[in-house]
Amino acid sequence: MTADPDTTLRADARRNRDQILAAAKGIFAVSGPEVPMEEIARAAGVGVGTLYRRFPDRDALIRAVAMDNFERVLVDAKAIAAEETSSWRALVRLLRQSVALQLSVQLTMMSHRALVILKSDPEVRRLRDEILEVLDRFVDGAKAEGRLREDVGAGDIAILFATLLRQMRAKSPDVAELAARRCVGIMIDGLGARPGSELPGRPITSRDLDPD
Amino acid sequence: MTADPDTTLRADARRNRDQILAAAKGIFAVSGPEVPMEEIARAAGVGVGTLYRRFPDRDALIRAVAMDNFERVLVDAKAIAAEETSSWRALVRLLRQSVALQLSVQLTMMSHRALVILKSDPEVRRLRDEILEVLDRFVDGAKAEGRLREDVGAGDIAILFATLLRQMRAKSPDVAELAARRCVGIMIDGLGARPGSELPGRPITSRDLDPD
C-alpha cells in the first residue's frame, strides 16, 4: 500500500524517521546491516519502539536505506553527467565525490542479507539498474575518449570501489578517512589509460554483478 | 611450556591440527575471526571437541593462525628479496604472489579482536614488524629506482592491499578470485611512478599502522 509517509506522518514522527534513516546509513556503512537494532536507535536518538514502529523489521529498514541511498547517488550521477562534458572526468568526479554516499552503496553490494532484499524488491532493483546504466555510459565514454584503460568494465570499477571503501580500522577515524581518499586516488590512477600491466581474465561488466 | 607439538603429537592428531589451521585460515580470511568455532571444525573435517583440545580457546587459534601466516609471508618475502634485483619488481611480486597468504594477513590487520591479540603477543608482533621492515625496504628501493610514485608509503600499500583483498561477494568464488587479481593489478598500475593525480594528505607509513 505504501501510503505516502510524507504527508501522513506527524511532524515529530517525520523527523525521527529521517534521523533513523540517517543513523542507519552511517552505521550500516561502518558495521554492516546486521548491527543490533538498539544501536541504531540510540544513534538516532530514539527508542527501539520508535524504530520498530516506523520500520516493522530489519529488512524494511535495510530496504529504506538502500532506496534512499540509491536515489541520492542517482541524482548525483545525473547532475554530474549534465555538468561534465568529458566522461572520464565525470567518472572521476562520481567516484571521488560520492564517497559518503557510496559508503552505503558498497554496503548494499557486499552484504548477503542486503543482496537478498535487493533481489526481492523490484523498485530498489530498478534504481540499482539505472545507476549501473549511468556508470556504463561513463565507462564507455571514457574509453572512447582514450582516458580509461580498455581492459576494464563497469563491474571492475564497481567492485574496486565497493571493496576499497569498506571501512578500515585505523588509529583514528581521520586516518581511516584519509586512507580511503588516498586509495581512491591510487585506484583512479590505476584506471587511467596508460601502458600498465595486463590484467588477467576478461573485463568484468555491470552484468557480471547481477545476482543469480 | 609450549612443548613442541611436532614431536609430542600422535600422527593423526598432528594431521588434524594442520587441517584445523588451514581451515581456520581460509575461513578467517573470508569471514573474519569471529566465525563460530563449529564452522571451522566442520571445514576442517573434525569435531568441535578436537578443535578445542588442540586450541584451548578462540584466541589461541587466532594466535596460531597469525603466527603461521606471518612466518609464511616472511619467508616468501625474503625469498623474493633474494631472487629479485629490482625492488619494484620484488614489490610487485610480493603483492601478486602472496595473495593467498595475505588473505589472512589482511584479516589480522582489520579485525579488532585480532589486533588485541597481536599487541599482547610479543612473538607475533616481532614477526609482523619484521615483515613491515622488508616491505619498507622494498618501498624505499622502488622509489629510488623511480618506479614507485613518491607520494605513497608502505602504510598506503599495506592498507590498500589489505582492503582490497577482503573477500568480496560475487556470483561465484571464481569470479571473486578473478576480481581480486584484477583489483591488485589495477592497484599496482596506480602505484607506478607516472604523472597521475595528486594524492591528498601525506604518505601513510608503516609506522602509522602501529597500534596505539
Next chain:
DNA sequence: AGTATGCGGAGGATTACATTCCGGTTCTAG
C-alpha cells in the same frame, strides 16, 4: 482543551555460541 498519534525502554521469548564431557575409536609400543 481534547484526542489521536507518537514515544521510550523494560522485559519475555528466542536464538546463537562457546565450551565441556564422555562413550566409543584409532594409534602405536612391545
Next chain:
DNA sequence: CTAGAACCGGAATGTAATCCTCCGCATACT
C-alpha cells in the same frame, strides 16, 4: 597381535546477545 594411552565426534549445557512487543506517559495538531 593386543593393551592401553591418546584421540575423536558431537550431544548437551550454560550463557550472553538480540529481537520485538507492549503499555503507561508525552506531544502535536485542531
